[in-house]
Amino acid sequence: MGNTKLIGATANEWLWTSAKMRWRRVYAGRADQVRAAREFAEALFAGMPCVDIVALAVSELAANAVRHTRSGEGADGWFGLEVVCDNPVYVAVTDMGGHGIPTVLPEGYGGSYSEEGRGLRMLYELALMFGVHGSSTLGHTVWVDIDINRKLDQDAQPPVQLVS
Template sequence: MDEYMSRVRIWGLTCPGSLEEVGRARRWARELLADSPHADDAALIVTELGANALLHTVSGDPAGSFHVSLALSEHVVCVSVTDAGGAKTRPVVGHPGEDETHGRGLGMVAALAQRVETHGGDDGRTVSAYLFSSTAVDGAAWLRH
């Protein structure tokens, strides 16, 4: 039976569209990944991507929501946040001036993660950040498990 058992664990959490829920999602991620060396980085990534979903899409509307997925394998932690769409632009790493109060979140995510991908369109986007263990040279190990 072991040959059919995946070593990848996947969790999901859908949150109502309020900023308090970003904190709940962060605590949830940190608790699930408590034994992982990536727990703190993953929690920060959830915070930044969740806040971006609320601030830049209809996820932050009164009836909005966002979804957080965590996938954990021996070599990779993948943090994904899916918004409800409605953004006028694609998420990009910004280069704000010193006096700017916004625009650094996705840059922090990109600095923490070894790879960041964005999928989707006007109806909703998913931003995924991959944190590889030191034994994973690239994402190929993720695909084998």
């Protein structure tokens, strides 16, 4: 909150101060923890238009970390979740690396009945920005920026910028 003085502020002023609200949590690299991470994010954004997109982003990114990286291997596996309440909302999942680079596959990849590769494509289409940084050796952080006022059932936006 820096040098912001909130002495004598109302509860609402204190809660919605201009400082960004940021949360970080670490979860065991197990499938049941994907649900726990999603429920945590849903609670943080309850009542906000973007809650369903945030929940979808957390579910997809966390599931990919558990399914496709060392995060889901062995008792010591973990993934980290970072969420920032701002406009845009920032959602990021950090994994333990390994097994390639997270990639948004081209539209229509694998045919219309393929279950592989659709999640990141969907997030890419819902997000304002999408990116990946890190390495297979040290771990990746996959992140999305989401319009705080966007609902899941809204019409598609213009294509996002992919950054890494």
